[in-house]
Amino acid sequence: MSEATAKPMVELTIDGKKATVPDGTNVLEAAKSVGIRVPNFCYHADLTWEGSCRMCLVSIEGRPKLAPSCCEPVKAGMVVHVGSPEAETARRAQLEFILLNHPLDCPICDQAGECKLQDYYVEHGRYESRMPRGLKVHKKKVVDLGERIVLDKERCVLCSRCVRFCREVSGSHALQFFTRGVTTEIGTENDGPITGDDYIGNVVDICPVGALTAKDFRFRQRVWFLKSAESVCGHCSTGCNIRVDSKDGTVYRFVPRRNPEVNKSWICDAGRDSYKLLQGPGRLAGPRLRRAGTHVPASWEEALDAAQAAIAHGKKAGANGIAAIASPDVSTEALYVFRAFARDVLGTSLVDYRVDGSHEKTTVMADKILRHADPHANNTACAWLGLGQASVNDILDACEKEQVKTLYVLRAEFLRGHPEPERVRRALSRVEHVIAHATHDIPELTLASVVFPDATYLEMDGTFVNYQGRVQRFARAYPPVAEAWPATGVMAQLAKRLGGAVPAGTADKLFDEMSAAEPAFGGLRWKDLGLLGAQPKSAQTVGAEER
Amino acid sequence: MSSQATETHRETEARRQTEAPQGSSPTVQERYRIVEGGPAAAPTGTHTGHLPNDIPDWERPSVWATMKGLVVTTTNFMKNLFPQNRWQKPTINYPEERRAYSPRFRGIHQLTKRPDGSLKCVACFMCATICPAECIVIEAAEFPDKRVEKYPVRFDIDMLRCVMCGLCVDACPEEAIIMTGDYEMAAFSRAETVYPISLLADRPQLASTPPGYRPRYTPGPDLVR
Numbered sequence: 001m002s003e004a005t006a007k008p009m010v011e012l013t014i015d016g017k018k019a020t021v022p023d024g025t026n027v028l029e030a031a032k033s034v035g036i037r038v039p040n041f042c043y044h045a046d047l048t049w050e051g052s053c054r055m056c057l058v059s060i061e062g063r064p065k066l067a068p069s070c071c072e073p074v075k076a077g078m079v080v081h082v083g084s085p086e087a088e089t090a091r092r093a094q095l096e097f098i099l100l101n102h103p104l105d106c107p108i109c110d111q112a113g114e115c116k117l118q119d120y121y122v123e124h125g126r127y128e129s130r131m132p133r134g135l136k137v138h139k140k141k142v143v144d145l146g147e148r149i150v151l152d153k154e155r156c157v158l159c160s161r162c163v164r165f166c167r168e169v170s171g172s173h174a175l176q177f178f179t180r181g182v183t184t185e186i187g188t189e190n191d192g193p194i195t196g197d198d199y200i201g202n203v204v205d206i207c208p209v210g211a212l213t214a215k216d217f218r219f220r221q222r223v224w225f226l227k228s229a230e231s232v233c234g235h236c237s238t239g240c241n242i243r244v245d246s247k248d249g250t251v252y253r254f255v256p257r258r259n260p261e262v263n264k265s266w267i268c269d270a271g272r273d274s275y276k277l278l279q280g281p282g283r284l285a286g287p288r289l290r291r292a293g294t295h296v297p298a299s300w301e302e303a304l305d306a307a308q309a310a311i312a313h314g315k316k317a318g319a320n321g322i323a324a325i326a327s328p329d330v331s332t333e334a335l336y337v338f339r340a341f342a343r344d345v346l347g348t349s350l351v352d353y354r355v356d357g358s359h360e361k362t363t364v365m366a367d368k369i370l371r372h373a374d375p376h377a378n379n380t381a382c383a384w385l386g387l388g389q390a391s392v393n394d395i396l397d398a399c400e401k402e403q404v405k406t407l408y409v410l411r412a413e414f415l416r417g418h419p420e421p422e423r424v425r426r427a428l429s430r431v432e433h434v435i436a437h438a439t440h441d442i443p444e445l446t447l448a449s450v451v452f453p454d455a456t457y458l459e460m461d462g463t464f465v466n467y468q469g470r471v472q473r474f475a476r477a478y479p480p481v482a483e484a485w486p487a488t489g490v491m492a493q494l495a496k497r498l499g500g501a502v503p504a505g506t507a508d509k510l511f512d513e514m515s516a517a518e519p520a521f522g523g524l525r526w527k528d529l530g531l532l533g534a535q536p537k538s539a540q541t542v543g544a545e546e547r
Numbered sequence: 548m549s550s551q552a553t554e555t556h557r558e559t560e561a562r563r564q565t566e567a568p569q570g571s572s573p574t575v576q577e578r579y580r581i582v583e584g585g586p587a588a589a590p591t592g593t594h595t596g597h598l599p600n601d602i603p604d605w606e607r608p609s610v611w612a613t614m615k616g617l618v619v620t621t622t623n624f625m626k627n628l629f630p631q632n633r634w635q636k637p638t639i640n641y642p643e644e645r646r647a648y649s650p651r652f653r654g655i656h657q658l659t660k661r662p663d664g665s666l667k668c669v670a671c672f673m674c675a676t677i678c679p680a681e682c683i684v685i686e687a688a689e690f691p692d693k694r695v696e697k698y699p700v701r702f703d704i705d706m707l708r709c710v711m712c713g714l715c716v717d718a719c720p721e722e723a724i725i726m727t728g729d730y731e732m733a734a735f736s737r738a739e740t741v742y743p744i745s746l747l748a749d750r751p752q753l754a755s756t757p758p759g760y761r762p763r764y765t766p767g768p769d770l771v772r
Binding site: 105106107108141142218219220222224225 | 669670671672673676687688689693694696697720721
C-alpha cells in the first residue's frame with residue numbers, strides 16, 4: 001500500500017461522481033471507490049487484467065466504442081458512464097451470449113446464492129431465452145479433478161480466473177483452456193487429477209459461477225443457510241483472514257477474506273481444512289476430574305473446587321511449587337489474563353510457552369506463497385507479553401524432581417509438540433496435580449487431574465498477532481459447544497476463589513486494557529483493528545523486512 | 548328489590564314517565580354506572596350486570612319460552628335421526644364413509660418418482676428454504692448418474708410442525724413434492740410423525756388416496772406417483 005500511495009493521484013468523473021485514485025488503477029476499481037459497482041466475471045483484484053468476459057463495458061466520452069473498464073487505466077479528466085444506455089445494452093447482450101449454452105443447473109448447483117451469473121441475470125438480464133431447446137452445446141459434467149475439485153465444463157463462463165490463478169499465484173499451471181470457439185472449455189490435461197498444488201482450493205472461491213466446486217463442501221449445505229463470521233485462520237503464523245461459514249454450531253467451510261497486507265485473497269488448503277480439527281467427535285463436552293486413577297465427568301463447580309485445592313496445595317510447597325505453561329494457540333486476551341493469573345494468583349515465575357520450538361520459526365516461510373513454518377497463530381503475542389520467563393526444560397526438570405506440585409497448562413494439546421514426548425509424559429506423571437485446559441480429548445489428558453473444556457477461537461472473540469506483528473481480530477462464529485468455557489472466564493473465576501484478581505471482561509475491554517499497559521501493542525485500540533487488523537508502529541519494520 | 552321485582556315492565560315505564568322530568572330521559576352515564584351496594588341499591592333503569600327488573604314479559608324465563616326452545620331442539624333431533632336428504636345429516640360414518648375433498652386438497656406430502664423408480668427430488672433445498680414452519684430436513688449426496696448429479700439421502704418432514712401451506716409444492720422446480728388427499732397422521736409417538744423418504748414416497752396409503760395440491764393436474768408420462 002505504501003507503493004500505491006506514493007503514486008500520483010488522478011481525478012476522473014464516473015457517472016457524475018468525482019473519483020480520485022492513484023495512477024495505474026483501472027476504471028472498474030475507480031468506480032468501486034465511489035460506490036459504483038460494475039458487473040464483471042474475469043476481473044479479480046489480485047490477478048492480472050484479462051478483459052475476456054466483456055461484462056464490464058462502459059462508455060468513455062471521446063471514445064468511439066465501449067471500453068472494458070477492468071483493462072482501462074484511469075486518465076486525468078476521463079468522463080466515464082457506467083449506466084449509459086449503450087453500456088446497459090451491451091451488458092445485457094453479453095449476458096445473453098454467456099448464458100446461451102449455460103445449463104439450467106441452479107437447483108443443484110452449489111454456487112447458487114453466491115453466483116455472479118445469477119445476480120447479473122436478475123440485475124441486467126431478465127429475458128426469455130432465444131436458444132431453441134435441444135440446440136444447446138453440451139460439455140462434460142462432474143469431472144473429478146483430484147482430491148479437492150469437481151469441474152462442470154458446461155457451467156464455465158470462460159473468465160480464466162482459475163487459469164490465471166494457477167499461472168500467477170500457485171504456479172502449478174494445472175488448469176488450462178482447451179479447444180476453440182463454442183467448444184472452448186476449461187480443464188486439466190486429459191481431465192486428470194490436480195496434484196502438487198497446495199492452494200488449488202482457491203479456484204473454487206474465485207470461480208464466479210459453479211464450474212469449479214469444492215469436494216469438501218459439495219452438496220453439504222446451501223449457502224444461504226450459512227452464517228458468516230469474520231475470523232482469522234489459526235493454522236499457522238501467517239494469520240490469513242477468513243470468513244467462517246457455519247450453521248447451528250457446525251462449520252461448513254473456511255473462505256479467504258481479502259486482506260492485501262496479509263493473504264491477498266488466498267488461503268492454503270491445509271488452512272482451509274483446519275476447521276475439521278477445531279470441531280468434530282473429539283471435542284471435550286465438560287470438565288473432568290481424576291478420581292481413583294480414572295477420569296470421571298464432573299460439574300464446573302466440582303472442577304473449580306478441585307483446581308482451587310490443587311493450586312492452594314502447590315502454593316504451600318514454596319516458590320517453585322507451581323509452574324505454568326502458556327500456549328500460542330489461544331487468543332492474545334487469554335494470554336494476557338494468563339500472565340496476570342500466573343504472576344498474581346499462582347505466584348510463580350516458572351512460566352513458558354516455548355514448548356515445541358515453533359517460536360523460532362514464526363517468520364520462516366514454509367512455502368513460497370503464504371504458509372509459515374510456525375503452526376501456531378499467536379507466538380508473536382506470547383513474545384510481546386513476555387511469557388517466556390523460564391525455560392520449558394527447566395520446568396520439566398523441576399517436575400521430574402518433584403519440586404513442582406501443581407502444573408497449570410493453558411492448552412494440553414500444545415504439550416504434544418515437545419520434541420521429547422516421553423520426557424513430558426514422565427514429568428507430568430511425577431506432578432501431583434496437573435490442571436489443563438483442552439479443547440479435544442487426547443490420550444495424554446489422563447495425566448491431568450483437572451481438565452477444563454476450552455473454547456476454540458471460532459467460539460469466542462479475540463485477537464491473534466501474526467508473524468508481521470499485525471494484530472487481527474476474530475469474531476465468534478457460534479457459541480462454545482456443550483459446556484466449553486473460554487479460559488479467560490475460568491481463570492477469572494479461579495482468581496476470585498483464591499482471593500486474587502485478574503483482568504476480566506469482554507475481549508474488547510481486555511484488549512484495550514492490555515494495549516494501554518503493554519508498549520509492544522503501541523496503544524492500538526480494539527476499534528482501530530477493524531476487519532483487516534492493524535500493526536503497531538514498532539512492529540511495522542518487522543513486517544516490511546519480511547516482505 | 549321485593550317491591551320492584553313484582554313491578555311489570557309496563558308499570559316501570561309508566562312510573563319513569565311520571566317520575567322523570569318531562570323530556571329528559573337518563574343519560575348513558577346515568578344508566579350505566581357503578582352503584583354502591585349492588586343491584587338492590589340501584590335506582591330503576593340502571594344496568595348493573597344482573598337481570599334487569601325492567602325487561603319485557605316475553606323475554607323473562609318462563610315455561611312458554613322453554614317449550615318453544617324444546618320444539619326447536621326436538622325438530623333438529625328428529626331431522627338428524629331420520630334425514631330426508633344428505634344435507635339434513637351433519638355426520639358421516641367415518642372411517643367407512645369419507646367425504647370427497649377438492650382435488651387441490653393439501654394433505655400429507657408425497658415424493659414423486661421418475662419412470663425408472665428413482666426419486667424426482669434433486670435435493671435443491673427450495674422447499675426447505677421456503678418452508679415457514681422449517682419442518683423439512685434434507686441431506687444431499689452425489690447421484691451416480693451424472694445428468695442428475697444430486698439426490699436426497701435424507702428427506703424428513705416433521706408433520707407436527709408442518710402447517711400444510713403447500714409452499715413446498717410451489718417452490719419445487721421438479722414437481723418432486725406434491726400433496727395428497729391423505730390426512731390421517733395419528734401416531735403413538737412424536738418420532739413417528741417425522742416422515743422419512745420411505746413414508747413420503749412409498750407409504751401404503753398412497754395406493755388408495757387421490758393426489759392433492761400439485762403443479763400440474765394433468766401430468767405427463769414422466770411422473771409416477
